[in-house]
Amino acid sequence: xxxxxxxxxxxxxxxxxxxxxxxxxxxxxxxxxxxxxxxxxxxxxxxxxxxxxxxxxxxxxxxxxxxxxxxxxxxxxxxxxxxxxxxxxxxxxxxxxxxxxxxxxxxxxxxxxxxxxxxxxxxxxxxxxxxxxxxxxxxxxxxxxxxxxxxxxxxxxxxxxxxxxxxxxxxxxxxxxxxxxxxxxxxxxxxxxxxxxxxxxxxxxxxxxxxxxxxxxxxxxxxxxxxxxxxxxxxxxxxxxxxxxxxxxxxxxxxxxxxxxxxxxxxxxxxxxxxxxxxxxxxxxxxxxxxxxxxxxxxxxxxxxxxxxxxxxxxxxxxxxxxxxxxxxxxxxxxxxxxxxxxxxxxxxxxxxxxxxxxxxxxxxxxxxxxxxxxxxxxxxxxxxxxxxxxxxxxxxxxxxxxxxxxxxxxxxxxxxxx
Numbered sequence: 001x002x003x004x005x006x007x008x009x010x011x012x013x014x015x016x017x018x019x020x021x022x023x024x025x026x027x028x029x030x031x032x033x034x035x036x037x038x039x040x041x042x043x044x045x046x047x048x049x050x051x052x053x054x055x056x057x058x059x060x061x062x063x064x065x066x067x068x069x070x071x072x073x074x075x076x077x078x079x080x081x082x083x084x085x086x087x088x089x090x091x092x093x094x095x096x097x098x099x100x101x102x103x104x105x106x107x108x109x110x111x112x113x114x115x116x117x118x119x120x121x122x123x124x125x126x127x128x129x130x131x132x133x134x135x136x137x138x139x140x141x142x143x144x145x146x147x148x149x150x151x152x153x154x155x156x157x158x159x160x161x162x163x164x165x166x167x168x169x170x171x172x173x174x175x176x177x178x179x180x181x182x183x184x185x186x187x188x189x190x191x192x193x194x195x196x197x198x199x200x201x202x203x204x205x206x207x208x209x210x211x212x213x214x215x216x217x218x219x220x221x222x223x224x225x226x227x228x229x230x231x232x233x234x235x236x237x238x239x240x241x242x243x244x245x246x247x248x249x250x251x252x253x254x255x256x257x258x259x260x261x262x263x264x265x266x267x268x269x270x271x272x273x274x275x276x277x278x279x280x281x282x283x284x285x286x287x288x289x290x291x292x293x294x295x296x297x298x299x300x301x302x303x304x305x306x307x308x309x310x311x312x313x314x315x316x317x318x319x320x321x322x323x324x325x326x327x328x329x330x331x332x333x334x335x336x337x338x339x340x341x342x343x344x345x346x347x348x349x350x351x352x353x354x355x356x357x358x359x360x361x362x363x364x365x366x367x368x369x370x371x372x373x374x375x376x377x378x379x380x381x382x383x384x385x386x387x388x389x390x391x392x393x394x395x396x397x398x399x400x401x402x403x404x405x406x407x408x409x410x411x412x413x414x415x416x417x418x419x
Contacts, residue, residue: 004050005030009040011058037061050123056083064093078119098279146247154201187218187227208234267341270326278340296390297359299349300401304382304413306345320376356389363387363416382414
């Protein structure tokens, strides 16, 4: 955890001195301290720290403006914002900037400790993944690749031992006689290249039109019925007019990549998407809806008086209730609806191609279903719902749905309110 650099920006001298001493325990690589947004931005551009912790209200340049500048250059920067102001506009701006934490002063040091540790874990995992990626690429380059050489008509001339083993051929003469098409072993998967024509070797020209990081294929292995992934490299020799195809296996690396993405975007308890994934997808869907002039709605829901469940039955039962609720809701929404845990007992549902009335009907059906359902330990629940629909070029969809939820709770809970 100490193998991180931290930038701390705070304009109040007393807080800056006290919190700096606290933060020193989390880094032995560098703690950089700024007194305002301008100093903080300059330090960031000089040192590129792993974690940024900043106040919001500061002279010369606010923390919000500094974070906007930082996010413009590095959207994945880990950031924790602190403020003595509970003004909701600051909180909403922080959400829209997709910061990793938002803490009110006086700071709860235990909460700050927990947040720093969680961010550090993600940083360590990302570093390990990048290191393994480099190592795997080097190994594949040195000795692990399948190689094939084709003539100018794309007829097979040569396969190396690894490629011969893949096809189950004893020697190159038999391989040339059979001259099998690699495209016949390609598996269609959304994230990988798949040719528009599976006959012949037209895919070679097609895959060369893609950027290098997109030249990945999935192949099933004869006799084993397993699917592995490979990076494809195509080299043309103008002198000999031969085409050399190299397939470097990256199955393990792709599995680790998917595991990392799951940890980043999936809520650990409920196994549905988390706030990070929701914010990312919300931006995509808003742009799509604005571009296509299509409908887009959102539901924000909150379990009524959930604290009483935890207090009376304990957090373990409370967790079981949360998991049960997510299973219940998942059965009632469409495959293309995005269901995510916003935090605690609050959830969000993003509904593409759905107007406000469609979202209201779904929310009301969910409300009634939850009201009559019996959860773990014979617990009954109710939920409050806020619904909002996108207007043209709307960027405040979440804010509107959240405001509707607030009114639902203010008016007695266990109800649906439309913004």
